[in-house]
Amino acid sequence: xxSHTTGxxxxxxxxxxxxxxxxxxxxxxxxxxxxxxxxxxxxxxxAQKEIQASFNNYVAIQKMAGDKCPILIxxxxxxxxxxxxxxxxxxxxxxxxxxxxxxxxxGGFKKASCKLLTALGGVSELIIDDKVIINKKF
Numbered sequence: 001x002x003s004h005t006t007g008x009x010x011x012x013x014x015x016x017x018x019x020x021x022x023x024x025x026x027x028x029x030x031x032x033x034x035x036x037x038x039x040x041x042x043x044x045x046x047a048q049k050e051i052q053a054s055f056n057n058y059v060a061i062q063k064m065a066g067d068k069c070p071i072l073i074x075x076x077x078x079x080x081x082x083x084x085x086x087x088x089x090x091x092x093x094x095x096x097x098x099x100x101x102x103x104x105x106x107g108g109f110k111k112a113s114c115k116l117l118t119a120l121g122g123v124s125e126l127i128i129d130d131k132v133i134i135n136k137k138f
Contacts, residue, residue, distance in 0.1 A: 058091045061118050065095045068123050069114035073099065076126070076133050077109045093118050096125075 044052070070081050084097040094117050101109040115125040126134035 054092065057118070058089070061089075061095045061116055062087075064122070065097050065114065065116040068116065069097050069126070072114065072123060072126050072134070073109075073112050073128065076128055077101075077112070079103060079108050081112065094124075 073079065073081050079101065081099045085100045086098040087095065088098070089095040094115060096113060096115040098114075099112045101111065104110050109128050111129060113125070113127045114123060116122065117124040120136060122136075123134055124136045125132070
């Protein structure tokens with residue numbers, strides 16, 4: 001009744017063959033993706049590690065100075081400071097934050113300078129209106 005080249009079994013066989021091809025293609029894409037992700041997770045070079053360490057150090061000293069200096073300035077002047085007007089740093093061993101006073105006309109400070117040395121792990125110098133409040137030598 002059905003010939004060898006046509007019939008329900010032959011059509012079904014072609015459908016299975018196409019489905020199998022699609023499954024293998026999807027599986028191949030997934031395996032290729034895993035291989036690419038695995039290869040992209042190579043160890044960073046020494047230069048990249050040094051750059052990252054330098055950046056992390058800079059962020060740490062900037063955060064430490066940003067946390068400690070405003071507190072010390074408030075204790076010395078009774079004025080709250082927020083954002084420094086100027087920053088001086090070598091990005092490795094020190095950072096100096098400078099604030100210009102906002103209340104000079106009402107008796108507030110004109111200029112406050114706070115220096116943090118990483119070797120000391122804290123504020124090494126605090127100068128407010130040319131008056132030395134803290135001066136720690138390393």
